[in-house]
Amino acid sequence: MFVRIEIGQKAEFSDPEANQLISLLREVQTDQRFGAISDRLRWLRKLKVFWIHLNAPRDRVVHAVQVAFKNRVTDWVFTGDLLPSAAGATGTLFDIMQEAPHRPGVFHGIEKRTRLQSHDEEAGVLLDALQTILGRRSSQDRVVSGELMIVEGAKLARDDLEWLAKYWFAHEQQESWSILPEEELKKNSRFQHEQVQKYISNPIERPPSRLLQFRPTQQPAKEISWEEINELIKTPMECDETAMIDEGEEFNLSTEIRFSSKDLQHRTQSEIEGQLVRQQLWHEALQCEPRLQTVLSVLPDSNRLWRGELHGAHPLRIKSEFNRALKRVAETTDTPVVSMKCFESLDESEPSYFWTTTVAVGKPTKGAGAKNANIDKGPAGLFWISHSDLISAKLVQFALDQCLKGEAIEFSVPGSGRSLMEILKRAKAELSYGFDIVVDGVEEWFQKYVNAPLPLGQVWGVKDDKREWVIEELKTRGISFLHFGMTSMTGDIRFLEKGDVRAKASITNFFNIKPYSAKKDLLEEPVFTGETRQQPVHFQNRFSTEELVLKPEFNHVSIASPVVLRPSLMSWSGVMVLGDLCGTDFDASRLEYLFRKCTAIGGVIHSMQVSFLNGLKTWYKTFEKAQAQYGVKLDQAESIVDPEIRSHWLAMQLISRVNDIRSIRSEDFKHPHDRIYWLPGGFDQPASRLVARWLACVEGRYQNSLHSAVAIESTDGRQGVINTLTYTLVKRRLGAELKLQHHFPGGFFVSMSENERFAVEEEWRTMGIEFEFVGRTTSSPFLVVRDESDRAQTISIEDLA
């Protein structure tokens, strides 16, 4: 169970540490800017923060937290809704803010936490105490300590807060920090399970004794031949492909895209506007048990005249009828519908039309992944469950049913008659993120069966938080079992002995995944759940912008702002739809740019749909080529020929999966003094493809550190790059100083704060991702670009805005 605890002195007591910091700041007169901060900072409070993961049931965790943290006399303990009575009147930080002398006031939060690789003594001591209260030790338990500083000051700028954080609050080599807005402080969303989990990684090395505590004592085994194991890991194994998940079968995603100008025109003339759309949506709604529907409409605005014959069929009327129809469908089918207006032309020779699309997401209907598709993958214990005869097989089946009902089992893999290595290699779908096998205590069993057929039995993946319960269930039923490892998210297969990694392989090698197989690369995470009703997500990403539309209601969006929806509350996975309408100038580079744009935002491209109006052959070839080259499915291609319309139009949309919608980004630079990097990367070369995988959160872990990512078209050229960067600066009236010394082919410009750079750069180096530091954003609204000879070109962002 993941818990976040914040402890602060009650409002009626002063905070001596905070007062001391304020008085110190008053003494600081290094320069004018810093000296003035004490005037702008009117009030300050400090709270201790702990991120805790305890492998125990909720009631025991509540008890432990109560015993460890609650001090009725002096402290308030903020836990979200875990211990509501431990805090003040509202149970939020609002109670503490009430104490500030200037009310209502403007509050900010600065949070620091000890970096995971740093020694965290406080966390270690607390973990020891919590485990003492729980009366048991678990290697899964983890605590990270930190501090939260709430400051009040109407004139405090972000620069001030960063300065405070950097020089007065956090020790950057050991602690990371972030700034929280006032709204976030007043809400309790940061106590949510997922938010806490972000800061607590899985322990890498687990003491073997923890895994062995439930096993019968084993005789000392002979030495394991690790050379042999290493060989076995590397040996490709012919696996039964049908046993694995076929990505296409994991869920039921059906899409339809349609130009509707002809139909709509006819129907409009017979005064049943919107009927087509309604029918289309109803059809999807009834057929596919939809979770999500997106409708994109293209309609020239009031500057164009409707070419219909009947009086009153004006575009604005059509539009309102259309919207009303969508609203009705949304209400009656309980389905989120997004309307999109993305095209407006001044050319009167062009036709009027709607472009409608539906994306229906249903339950997984078949395939091995069907029952597991709705589970957020977390660490799972690997158990070998043995059933030697018919009676014990029945017992195991019964226990399995019970555990499945209790949602304790993530997966079960039949293993009889196969060697352990063979079973592991076949369980690719279940173990696709990596796993650790700990051989201590089971050396004999491991040695015997690693390459020899196992007796009757099966491998279970037991959810980490339900492990103890499952063990109790198994013990009660007298079923023999071995706990021999854990799944992990490291992307590595490791065999551990006495805490040392004795054999290691990457999942690519172990599962014999063909390198850069487009289909495998682009499809990773199942998205959809069995929830019957979806709700709008409350987006908590601090790097989010208003560009990203997440509310499943009517919204106007454009090519610059794709629709991102979270189909279920059970999972943070989402679906992103990015649409575009192109004319004759469409070509392969434009398509690749759109791919890159999806990737920059954080999506893993799943499929594309196109609809041609007087389409060109070269377009279709471009799509066929993309399908073959990148493995992106062309779900649907519709072609309408209308010689009366003397132009060529292509409506297209890309459906992407977003592994975690909290990690999506927008293009605009967010803060001054951010570092800007160039990441070369396209879809054509394996090396540069790594960038795409990293940006789409398929690999790596520090993507959240990025403040923005903007895709650059390979044909842009230098001036194109400058134009793109200018647009990204306009929104927040920021400036930048860049050194562009060479030609920039396809790739990405990304920005991040100084604070986050070390971790991200290290990850890039580790993964072999090329990067280049090109400059920084500035608070003065001028884009200054220098070339090889240090000549500067200056563009005023203020003028453009």
Place this chain on the structure above:
Amino acid sequence: MSQGKFRALILSSPGARGLHAFEYALNTVGFDSEVLDIDETMALKLDQDQLCLKYKLVVLPGGNTYSSVLGGGRILSIKIQQGLGWNFNKFAERGGLVLGVGNGLLTLTHLKIFGDDYSFRTNEKAQYREEWVKVTPFGNRCLWLRGLGTLELPVNQLEDQFVIDPFAFVEAKGRLERLGLSCLKREGSNQIYGLCDQTGRIFGLLPHPEFFLSWTHMEDWFTNPTRAAAPGQGLQIFENAARIVANG
């Protein structure tokens, strides 16, 4: 003076100070003292009965125990209560004595020995206070302070501000005065520097008597070198303990 037959336990924990000073003081007054680490004690599974049978006195030393995580003495109190399952009130009822010094007093407070409504918090300057203070015993509840006058002892403490729950202030304050639990105050002020339980056998104080066992421990002892061989005032507290135990 006892003849070395009574045993005293000095409960050590990471960051504890003055263990040898306690050992010396207790041995000087006639106890047979033993230093045991809290984790070691937990490993030995020394339960309440064994504690009562084996020891007559338990000392909770001060110092920055467990790095003062969650406040001074907090973690140690959790370990004593949850890990060892000891109840000092019962120990005192069976004739035992408990002394908590510095953070040891805070540990006793977290164990709610003196009641639910009391706590200590960081002083207003948020600074470790290192000074010699004069403290005066109040009332006759505390057996440890019987017959003692004003003492001058070193104090070294961050959380030295005694607070009473504001929601039960009148009642809690009244209880404190009525029962005479606030048995040690700073001379010339109302600042509480020591507390005892209702039996008077469990005593906690912020100053460190173990650091004033000999007159030479005092910073300006050389101004009066003739007293160099004289015992320090802190030793009187331990002598009282030995007397109580000897008298049953």
